[in-house]
Each structure stands twice: as C-alpha cells, then as structure tokens.
Amino acid sequence: MTNRALNRRSLLNWLLLAPLVILNLFPFAVMFFTALKPGSEVVSNAGAWLPSHFAWQNFVDMWTTTRFGPALLNSVYVAVASSAGAIVVSIPAAYAMSRFKFRLKRPYADFLLVTQMLSPIVLVLGLFRLVVWLGLIDSINMLVMIYATFQIAFAVWMMHGYFNSIPVDLEESAWLEGASRLRSLVGIFLPLSLPAIAVTAIFTFINAWNEFALALTLLRKPDNYTLPIQVFSLVAGRYEVDWHYVMAATLLATLPIALLFAWLQRYLIGGMATGAVK
Template identity: 60%
Template sequence: MSRKLTRSLLYWLFLSPLVVVILFPFGVMFVTAIRPRDEIFTYPPTWGFSEFRWTNFSEMWVKTNFGGALMNSIYVSVLATAIALLLAIPAAYAMSRYRFAGKGLYRNFLLMTQMMSPIVLVLGLFRLMMAMGLVNDLNSLVVTYAAFNLAFTIWMLQSYFNSIPRDLEEAAWIDGASHLTSLVRIFLPLAVPAMVVAAIFTFINSWNEFVLALTLMRSSEDFTLPVQIYAQVAGRYQVEWHHVMAGTVLATVPVAIVFSWLQRYLIRGMALGAVK
C-alpha cells in the first residue's frame, strides 16, 4: 500500500507543473470576473481582493446582450452537430461495409479537406453566402460548421464502424431483419460511443469558432458568444475587463457541462480499435 501511495505522489509531483500551466489562465479569468472593478489594475497584482462581486455577472448579462449571444451559439452548435451526424453516419457506414468505385479517392478527398484551414476559404464563403442571401443569417453558420466538421466525423465513425463485427448484422439478416432494421436496432446502438465523441468535437468546434462568425454576422443581435465577447474588447476606449472575464467564464460553462456529462462515452469512444 505504501509503495502504491508513493507512486501516486510521484506521479502527481511530475504532473503538477502541467496542471498549474493549464489551470492558471482559468484562475486568472475567474478571479478577474468576481473582483471589484477598482481592484483589477492594482500593482503589484495579487490574488486577493476585498469582496466577491457576483453582481459582475448580472451586470454583464444586461449590458452586453449575453443572453442573446448564448442562444445564438446554442442554436448554431446544436443544429450543426445534428446535421453533421445525420450526414456522416450513412457515409461512414457505406465506407465501412461496402465496396464501390472511387472509395479510395473519396477517402483521400476527405483527408485533404482536413488539411485546409477555414481562414483560406473565408472570402469565397462570404461571396457564396452573399449570393445566397445568407449573410447575417445564423443558418449560414449552421451549414458552414456542419460542412467543415463533416470529414472529421466521417473518418472517426468509419474507424469505429470497422471494429464492429459483421456477424452481428448477418445474424440479424438471417432472422429476417432488413438492412435498415439491422442498422437502426443492431449496428447504431453499438456505435453510440463513437457518435458521442464525434458530436462532442463537432459541438466544441462550432461553439468556439470565431473567424467565420465574425465575417458572416453583421448585426450584434446575431453574434455568437466568441464574437460578442470580442466586441467588448475591440474598438473600445475603455474595456470593462470584469465583464469580459465574466462572459468568458459563462461561455465555458456549457462546454464543460456537456464534456463532463458525456465523459464516459468519450473514454469508450476514443478506444476505436476495441472489438465489441
């Protein structure tokens, strides 16, 4: 028992610098969010302060239209994730279970799309959305985010689908089940961990995306959270840093909740080589 305890202490000792580096920005962000405004720029900087100003969050919510930006981000991220999964599941299943002409070329095409940064396509996407009349429309972000995350989702799901034995589907076919029935009742329930992992990554990518949202959204009422927080800093004579940090803290809460809630699926889904 003492040897196990000593080993655990050594592990934590080696990991502690990494933990400090990771948690330090979050600590600064939270302390600034609850610190009184007059004590933000004290020198030398300290972790202590005179009182907890929880009203910073309510003031920020009213002054920065945080609620509207939060709903916009939820709408865009959830819908983009749903569309990406709906399109990726049949594509990944076909790549995993069937042989067809151009399959290798299609796989290489998906891989090449992952090497291209969205920033390179900003101008083209803006002109495309302008021609379609979708500039300053949240649906343009939904379509764009789903498209950019589709290749990654297909690759991840296909890798997991390959690990599911074909015998399970063939047994269902022998019992009289159709291909669609075996897919829905046998195959997809086994692939839930991979689908959850793909959904988490797609949701986080859509939630945190900034460049496309800044380019395509013109009205402050349609800003997502990253753009709304940026608007509190850019082009202002005086920045209310306690409001900026309070908004940043609240912007990280939904992602942290989703990640914690689905953590067990995330761990299972990352082991894509496991045989069921």
C-alpha cells in the same frame, strides 16, 4: 504490486502532472479573480490577485449590459444544430465506407483526409462571397450549415474506424431472419455504435461552440452574435474596456464546456478506444 507501491506511484504521477494542471488552471484563476474585482480596481490594482471585496454583482451586471443571454442561446443553437446535422449526414457515409466496396472508395477517403488539412480561415473569402451572392449574409442558419459541412469529414473519419470494428456477422444474422438492411442498421448497428456517435457529437459540438473566424465574417447584427463574437465585441473598437465584464463573460462561456469535457473524458477515451480493443 502492493498498496504502498501503488500509492507511491500515484503520488509520483501527481507530482509530475502538477505543473501541467497549474498551467491549465492559471487562465481560469485570472478570469475568476478579475471578474470579481470592482471596476475601479481592475486597472488601478491590477497586480493584486484578490480584490478588496468580491463583487459578485459583476456577473449580474454583465449578463444584462452585454447581451450575454441572447449570445448564449445563439451559441447553443448553432452548436447543437450543426453537430446534429453533421452526425446525421456522416453516419450513412461512414457506414458506406465501412460496409460497401466501390471504385472511388480510396480516393474518397483520401479526399476526406485532405480536407482536414485545410483551415476554415483559408476559405473565408470564398465563403463570404458565396454567402453574399446567395443573399444569406448575417443568417445564423447559414452559419449552422457551414459549420456542419466543415465537420462532416471529421465525423466520417471518427465513426468509420469504429464501424469497421463491428462484426458483419451481426447484420448477416439479422438478414437471415428476414430483416432489411435498413432495419438491421437501425436496430442492431446503430445501438452498437452509440459510443462512437456520442464521442463524435461531443467533439463537433465543442468545435462549433469555439469557432470564431467564420462567425466574425458572416454575422453582422448583435442579435445574431454567438458567444465568441459577443465577448470579442466587448473589447474591439472600444476606448475604455470593462475588463471585469469581459472576464466574467469569458469565464461563463468557457467554464461549462471545460467542466463538461472533464466530466466526459473517461467516456471520450473509452469510446475512442473501444474500436481498437474490439
């Protein structure tokens, strides 16, 4: 295919994808321009895209008046800790499903698949009563444990398919050299599995970062709020809403994750496809 044909094909693809790109960028444009409007213009001049002047001070004021900083730290802690916990538990489970044969292997795999069909919102009432009975309501560490538990099944399924693509011969060669199963797992198997582990960790991190229903149910004190709850508190139950602060907080909460996902998308696709190619 000639360069002219490649350029023509690329241009056609961009033209076809342009509406989707605009559709995805539109909410960010609304948040950005609303966040930069002075408070008096958000309602009185709501139909105008551009403000009379760009109020960059809104981001500084929002950070200090809405407790955005503590909520950001809580979200980072919850997302990182729950993702790490899910990965640590899921690696041995996925390895066992890939390498061992046992009687209940198929029912166990089916059970993991069925759990993915249940939304966490279905279990909110039961979880709430359990957490209250344990006396751990409003505990951010309990929220981490619940997030990690919900993501274990997803993480096991993600890594199990990739683990199956790694030849057993590599481990058997290490065993013949005198290495134990644990040493071959740590020294040979896990380094080869890093793409799948990284992809799974990114997805579990994003799921924990965006979760709203469980955090709203289990957290009470503003000091323990995660970002979704903190942004929600700027709107819920208020007679007058400072929409410029709401949009500034929402933009800062969503834009870093969107940029991270866009930057890592090639690695995500490559990590998910490597197992199929092997």
